[in-house]
Amino acid sequence: MAQVNFRVDDSIKERAESACTAMGLTMSSAINIFLTKVANEKRIPFEVSVDPFYSEEHIAMLERRIADMKAGKKVHEHELIEAE
Numbered sequence: 558m559a560q561v562n563f564r565v566d567d568s569i570k571e572r573a574e575s576a577c578t579a580m581g582l583t584m585s586s587a588i589n590i591f592l593t594k595v596a597n598e599k600r601i602p603f604e605v606s607v608d609p610f611y612s613e614e615h616i617a618m619l620e621r622r623i624a625d626m627k628a629g630k631k632v633h634e635h636e637l638i639e640a641e
Contacts, residue, residue, distance in 0.1 A: 561588075 565573075570584075577587045594602040609615060 573587070574584050577584050580587075582590075591602065
């Protein structure tokens with residue numbers, strides 16, 4: 558049996574371990590399930606996408622609003638919250 562080592566943020570590891578425990582799994586078994594799915598299906602078994610919050614457009618808009626606030630322009634709360 559092979560051993561795989563990798564680094565992960567401490568907070569993510571703690572939250573993942575907690576979720577695995579709640580599901581009755583060890584972290585090792587959860588990672589084995591993931592790798593088995595990748596090996597069998599030859600794909601990541603969930604959607605991988607970019608969070609739109611971090612898009613260049615959105616970051617630029619936030620930077621403009623921050624600059625407006627720093628310049629003393631009144632910014633209304635509803636301008637800061639994106640409604641769906």
